[in-house]
Amino acid sequence: MEFPVATKTQHEQWTVENLVFRKYNLFEDLPHHAQTLMLELRRDEHIEYLMRGLRGLPASFSVLDANRPWMCYWILHSLALLGELVDDELENNTIDFLSRCQDPNGGYGGGPGQMPHLATTYAAVNSLITLGGHKALSSINRRELYTFLRRMKQPSGGFRMHDAGEIDVRACYTAISVASVLNILDHELVDNVGSYILSCQTYEGGISGEPGSEAHGGYTFCGLATMILINEVNCLDLPRLIDWLVFRQGKECGFQGRTNKLVDGCYSFWQGGAFALLQRIPSVSEEQIVLPDVGHCTLDTSHTSTTSRISEVGNSSEGTSSQVDDTGGFRQEGLKVPFPVNYNDIGYDFINRSVEMKPLFHAIALQRYILLCTQAENGGLIDKPGKSRDFYHTCYCLSGLSICQHICSDADSPVLPRAVSGPYSNLLEPIHPLFNVVLDQYHEAREFFTTHRAPFNSEVLH
Amino acid sequence: MSSSSSSDEERRWVPLRSRPEFSDVIPVEQDDGPNPVVPITYKEEFRETMDYFRALYKADERSLRALHLTSEAIQFNPGNYTVWHFRRLVLEALNHDLHDELALTEHIARGNSKNYQLWHHRRWVAEKLGTSATTEELRFTKNILSIDAKHYHAWSHRQWVLQALGGWEDELDYCQQLLEEDIFNNSAWNQRYFVITRSPFLGGLKAMRESEVCYTLNGIVARPENESSWRYLRGLYKDDNSSWVNNPQISSVCLEILNAKTNCVFALSTLLDLISHGFQPSQEFTDAVDALRISDSEQRDSDVAKAACFVLESVDPFRANYWQWYKNKHFQNA
Numbered sequence: 001m002e003f004p005v006a007t008k009t010q011h012e013q014w015t016v017e018n019l020v021f022r023k024y025n026l027f028e029d030l031p032h033h034a035q036t037l038m039l040e041l042r043r044d045e046h047i048e049y050l051m052r053g054l055r056g057l058p059a060s061f062s063v064l065d066a067n068r069p070w071m072c073y074w075i076l077h078s079l080a081l082l083g084e085l086v087d088d089e090l091e092n093n094t095i096d097f098l099s100r101c102q103d104p105n106g107g108y109g110g111g112p113g114q115m116p117h118l119a120t121t122y123a124a125v126n127s128l129i130t131l132g133g134h135k136a137l138s139s140i141n142r143r144e145l146y147t148f149l150r151r152m153k154q155p156s157g158g159f160r161m162h163d164a165g166e167i168d169v170r171a172c173y174t175a176i177s178v179a180s181v182l183n184i185l186d187h188e189l190v191d192n193v194g195s196y197i198l199s200c201q202t203y204e205g206g207i208s209g210e211p212g213s214e215a216h217g218g219y220t221f222c223g224l225a226t227m228i229l230i231n232e233v234n235c236l237d238l239p240r241l242i243d244w245l246v247f248r249q250g251k252e253c254g255f256q257g258r259t260n261k262l263v264d265g266c267y268s269f270w271q272g273g274a275f276a277l278l279q280r281i282p283s284v285s286e287e288q289i290v291l292p293d294v295g296h297c298t299l300d301t302s303h304t305s306t307t308s309r310i311s312e313v314g315n316s317s318e319g320t321s322s323q324v325d326d327t328g329g330f331r332q333e334g335l336k337v338p339f340p341v342n343y344n345d346i347g348y349d350f351i352n353r354s355v356e357m358k359p360l361f362h363a364i365a366l367q368r369y370i371l372l373c374t375q376a377e378n379g380g381l382i383d384k385p386g387k388s389r390d391f392y393h394t395c396y397c398l399s400g401l402s403i404c405q406h407i408c409s410d411a412d413s414p415v416l417p418r419a420v421s422g423p424y425s426n427l428l429e430p431i432h433p434l435f436n437v438v439l440d441q442y443h444e445a446r447e448f449f450t451t452h453r454a455p456f457n458s459e460v461l462h
Numbered sequence: 463m464s465s466s467s468s469s470d471e472e473r474r475w476v477p478l479r480s481r482p483e484f485s486d487v488i489p490v491e492q493d494d495g496p497n498p499v500v501p502i503t504y505k506e507e508f509r510e511t512m513d514y515f516r517a518l519y520k521a522d523e524r525s526l527r528a529l530h531l532t533s534e535a536i537q538f539n540p541g542n543y544t545v546w547h548f549r550r551l552v553l554e555a556l557n558h559d560l561h562d563e564l565a566l567t568e569h570i571a572r573g574n575s576k577n578y579q580l581w582h583h584r585r586w587v588a589e590k591l592g593t594s595a596t597t598e599e600l601r602f603t604k605n606i607l608s609i610d611a612k613h614y615h616a617w618s619h620r621q622w623v624l625q626a627l628g629g630w631e632d633e634l635d636y637c638q639q640l641l642e643e644d645i646f647n648n649s650a651w652n653q654r655y656f657v658i659t660r661s662p663f664l665g666g667l668k669a670m671r672e673s674e675v676c677y678t679l680n681g682i683v684a685r686p687e688n689e690s691s692w693r694y695l696r697g698l699y700k701d702d703n704s705s706w707v708n709n710p711q712i713s714s715v716c717l718e719i720l721n722a723k724t725n726c727v728f729a730l731s732t733l734l735d736l737i738s739h740g741f742q743p744s745q746e747f748t749d750a751v752d753a754l755r756i757s758d759s760e761q762r763d764s765d766v767a768k769a770a771c772f773v774l775e776s777v778d779p780f781r782a783n784y785w786q787w788y789k790n791k792h793f794q795n796a
Contacts, residue, residue, distance in 0.1 A: 008611070009646035054499050061502045063574075065512075066542040071500040093497040100493050112493040113516055114544045162543060164550070166582045203655055203697025209614070212621045212660070214652040216614065243731075246784040247689060253780075259648040259689050261612060287790050358783045365780060 009260050016262050019385040020252045023372050039371050039422030041401070045379030046394065047084050050075045053391055054090060066110030066120075069101055073123040074395035076130045080438040081398045081428045086131070095136050098124045106144030106151075116148055117162045122174035129181065129437050129445040137448045146184045149175050157192025168209045169200055173222030180229045181435050181442070183449040185343040194232035197223045201236055204259060205244030215244055217257035217270040224274050225434050228350060231341050234283055242284070242360060245274055249361050254369035254384075264383045265374035266393050268366055268400020269436070275361050276403050276433040280350055285357040347434050348446055354410050363404040367421035370401045399436055402428040475507050478514045483527050489513035490520055508538050519548050524555035533566060540570045546579045550586060563587040564598065575606055581615045585622055592627065599623040604636070611640060612649040621656055630661045645681055648690040655697055671698055671705075679715050687725040692732060703739040713741065720750035727778050730754075730770045737767045738792045767793045 006014070027038055054075045064071065072094060079086060086094070100112040101124060107116025108124035125145075128136040152159045152175060159171035172193055179185035199211040200223060206215025207223035224241070227233040248255045248271050255267035278284050374381045374397045380389030381397035405427055409415050417424050432442040478484045491513055494501060504512075515535045518528045532549040535542060553560065567584045570577070584602075588595045603620040606613050624630055634657050640650035658670040675698055681691040699706035706712070713736060719729035730751070737743060748766045754773045755762065763769045771789035775782045 007644035007646050009644050055501075057500055057502045059503050059505045059508070062504055062508050063539050063541055065502060065504075065508075065539050066544065068500050068502075075500070089497075090499065093495075094499045096495050097498045097500075100495055100498075109544065110542070112495075113490075113520075114542070115547060117543060161578075162547070164547060165543065166578060166585075202652070203700050204652075204693045210618055210621075212625075212656050213618050214614065214649055242784075244693070246781050249780050251780070258612070259693060260646045261648070287794060357787065360781075360784045360787060362780045362783075 012262060013260075016384060017252060020263070020369075020373055023385060024253075024368075027372055036423055039368075039426070041371060041422065041426040041428075042375055042379065043082055043425075046375075046381070046398075047079065047082055047379075049376075049379030049389065050078050050082075050084075050391070050394065051086075054086070054094075066114060066117075067123075068111045069098060069108055069120040069124040069127060070110075071391055072098065072127040073130070074391035076127050077437065078391070078395045078398050080130050080441060081402055081431070083429055091131050091133075091136070094127065094131060095139050098127060099139050102139075102141060103148070104144070106141060106146070106148030115162050117165070118149075118152060118159060118171050118174040118178075119161060121145070121148070122178050125178050125182065126435065126437050129435075130441050132441050132444045134448075137445060140182065142182050142184055142449075145178070145182065149179055149184075149189055153189060155192075157194070157196035159193075169197065169207060169219045169222045169226070170209065172197060173226045176226045176229050177435055180344060180347050181437075181445060181449070183344045183446075185229070187343075190230045190343060193226060193230055194235055197227055197232075198235055201241065205237065205240030205242075206258075207241070214258055217248060217255065217267045217274075220245065221270040221274045221277075224277055228277060228281070229346055229434060230343065231346055233281055238278070238281070238284060242278060245271060245278075246360055249366065252369060252373075252384075253362070253365040254373065255361075255366070262384065263369070265370060265381060265400070266383065266396035268370055268374075269396040269403065272361065272363075272366060272400045272403040273433050273436065275359055276407060279355055279357050279359060279407070280353050282353075285355075344450070347432070350434060351432050351439070351442070355408065359407040363407050363419070364421055367401060367404045370397050370404075371422055371426070398428060399431060401426075402431050403433065406430040477507070478510050478531075484514060484531075487514055487517050490516035492516070511535050511538055515545060515548075519544070522551075524552045526556065528552050529556065529558065536566070536570065540574065540577050540580055543579050543582075546583050550583070560587050560590055564595075564602070568602065571606060575610075575613065576615065578615070581619050584619060588623060589626065596623060596627040596629045599627065600629050607640075611644065611647050614649075617649055617653060621653070624656075625660070630657070630663055633657045633661065634664070641681075645685055646688055646690060648693075651690045651694045655694060667698065667700075674698055675709065675711060679711060682715060683718065686719045686722070686729065689728060692728040696732070696735065707736055707739045707741045712736070713743075713747075717746055717750055720747070720754065723754065726754055727774065730774050734767055734770055734788065734792070743767075765793065 027035060030038065053071065057071070076086070076094070098108065101108045101110070101114070101120065103109060103116040105116070107118070108121045109116050110120045125140060128140055149159070151163070152161070152171065154160060154167055156167070158167040159175045160167050161171045175189065176185065176193065179189050197207065200208045200213075200219065202208050202213075202215040204215040206217070207220040208214055208216055209219045220241070224233070224236070227236055244259075247259070248257070248267065250256055250263060252263040254263040254265060255271040256263050257267050257270070370381070373385050374383070374393070376382050376389040380391075381394040382389050383393050405415055405420050408419050409430075415427055420427050430439045431437060432439050435442060437445075478487075478489070489510065511531070511534050515531055518525075518531060529549065529552045532545050532552065535545045536549070539545075552558070553563070563583065564587065567580050567587070570580050584599075588599050600620065600623060603616045603623070606616040607620075610616070624633060634654070637650050637654040637657060640647055641654070644650070658664055658674060659667045664670055675695065678691050678695045678698070681688065682695065685691065695712070696706075712732075716729050716732050716736070720726055720733070733743070733747065733751075743766050748769070751766055751769050751773060752762070754777070756776055763772060768789055771785045771793070774785040778785065
């Protein structure tokens with residue numbers, strides 16, 4: 001009798017397990033047709049909840065008054081996943097509203113007249129990409145946005161969230177994601193980001209928000225996606241990252257965000273999405289063992305000024321700075337000669353790579369958790385049984401569901417019925433896992449920002 | 463969604479248009495456009511406060527009344543980073559006493575402490591106050607952590623305080639105390655790692671390793687199902703695989719847990735990790751792994767690493783794909 005009483009962690013864990021297993025037991029006892037019904041994604045209710053939110057929100061949302069582009073993104077992206085289009089009027093109203101959040105000096109704030117902020121910039125840009133079309137895409141002032149990103153850039157490699165704001169891994173991801181998808185990512189923005197992210201990989205293997213903090217699902221996704229987008233993913237200790245990640249799925253079937261924390265539906269995307277990224281990394285999908293690419297990486301634990309791999313290569317940063325010679329590349333791809341990498345092509349090439357491995361998590365179990373434990377009765381999705389719905393969880397539970405359904409398929413191959421839990425009508429639109437926008441909308445944006453307009457040239461800004 | 467609490471001071475709220483000190487201010491409405499999406503039905507006091515805030519913010523008026531107004535606006539919506547930012551500009555311009563900021567942030571934290579802005583502000587204030595703030599910051603975070611021992615922002619702030627202002631002396635004891643209360647608290651393990659690797663008083667990871675390994679192995683034996691302690695143990699050998707493989711204490715605890723036959727997942731995965739870094743398992747390991755097979759139909763393998771993977775595939779079905787992948791990756795040619 002060394003430990004007569006349960007610790008707080010155990011007590012909370014068992015309480016949640018009871019709630020979740022009650023759902024599963026109920027499900028197991030039902031006849032087959034009733035099970036199918038219970039596994040159904042209640043599309044109509046979710047759509048109604050989302051549409052109502054887009055049209056108006058009660059006073060209790062005042063505490064999210066600095067997050068309105070986020071609410072646009074959570075709602076519009078959820079609707080897009082469900083294959084639901086908004087009508088022309090709502091589309092125009094959204095474009096108009098987001099334009100009012102756009103700062104004259106670049107970037108988007110949390111509402112009209114608020115300071116530009118990287119997170120809401122990411123949300124606004126992803127919202128406009130999700131809407132698609134010339135009007136939405138051309139409303140983004142890329143030139144000013146680029147100057148905003150440069151202004152947020154820190155000598156340490158990281159980014160600040162806003163003028164004099166906090167520096168963390170979220171800021172790196174939102175800055176790099178936005179720059180990549182808008183075709184304005186260049187050497188100046190990339191410089192030293194890799195060493196900042198590396199300084200946040202913890203002894204557990206996951207990535208924290210700041211150096212020293214605890215490995216966390218949200219930051220791990222952000223850090224991993226960033227490293228892929230800047231072509232430095234093999235600098236991470238991927239074997240340890242994967243080992244940490246696989247243990248985040250528990251017997252509740254869903255993911256927790258940190259070791260010994262409770263399951264939460266939103267990590268269906270943050271952790272599930274990280275798996276979708278990993279299986280497209282050649283060093284992971286190939287069978288032989290690959291050690292971290294330390295030879296090319298510099299990690300300065302004081303994370304002041306470090307020399308990153310790219311700058312060691314010494315590319316010409318005058319003018320066409322987005323064209324860098326990268327002798328490393330994805331070395332595990334088996335390419336024998338150095339090849340030039342355009343940062344802005346990385347996201348595109350990534351999604352077109354074929355998937356050659358099984359997912360390293362249990363995608364069917366996760367779908368069960370999402371469908372049985374996170375659907376609110378009256379529409380919307382939730383963290384775990386007993387919690388109330390919100391747009392954030394609706395967005396990330398649905399994003400995670402889409403990840404699970406499409407995890408075994410290449411971009412152009414059909415999804416097999418056995419990959420989809422519940423009726424096949426549960427199938428959602430596929431997403432681009434680096435940006436978390438619906439894939440068709442990503443392709444439209446890619447086309448628009450690379451060909452339909454004269455390519456953005458950062459040279460004129462220097 | 464936590465709406466603002468109806469505290470006394472809010473019930474006594476006086477409209478700004480009725481306050482003499484704001485009589486010269488022309489409120490600026492939010493430019494939401496004719497048909498905004500996600501419009502919020504603000505309460506009248508929220509709307510009016512923000513209209514007056516916009517007026518002063520636009521005029522860049524760094525005055526005492528602006529300071530007071532930001533504090534009201536922050537209480538309506540602690541997530542408004544623009545208001546917080548402007549408040550800092552005003553504080554600097556007025557050279558205002560920053561101790562009031564500690565009370566404000568503490569008050570906001572009582573409502574909802576999971577908010578990036580409040581912690582960013584707190585860090586800014588503490589940085590200005592310097593080492594005189596150390597004790598207070600450690601007390602403040604300890605207070606938050608006594609309610610939620612895994613509070614991410616509180617831990618980040620505490621780490622920043624230790625690094626920027628000091629106060630390391632009792633930190634290992636604090637970690638110890640939290641782990642005694644709840645050995646599954648991974649945040650406390652993380653903090654312990656932070657302390658032993660970065661505290662200027664402890665001599666770093668190498669100097670601390672032996673005693674930490676001892677401490678952790680005791681925790682593992684008591685609670686072999688606790689992932690936190692296994693990860694911490696592995697972390698003690700970050701960047702030193704040869705010491706990891708060559709410490710006989712570790713392999714023997716591993717064997718002990720395997721032989722106990724319950725909660726063997728982390729022991730098996732640790733064994734695999736050891737082998738993949740060059741550990742040569744004795745016959746005892748082979749026997750222990752063999753005894754873990756749950757049925758005779760299960761695939762067996764003369765190679766202990768592959769055998770361990772097969773056991774994991776069946777006892778840890780959520781990660782069956784991972785164990786298969788791991789086996790192919792590390793032991794294909796074994």
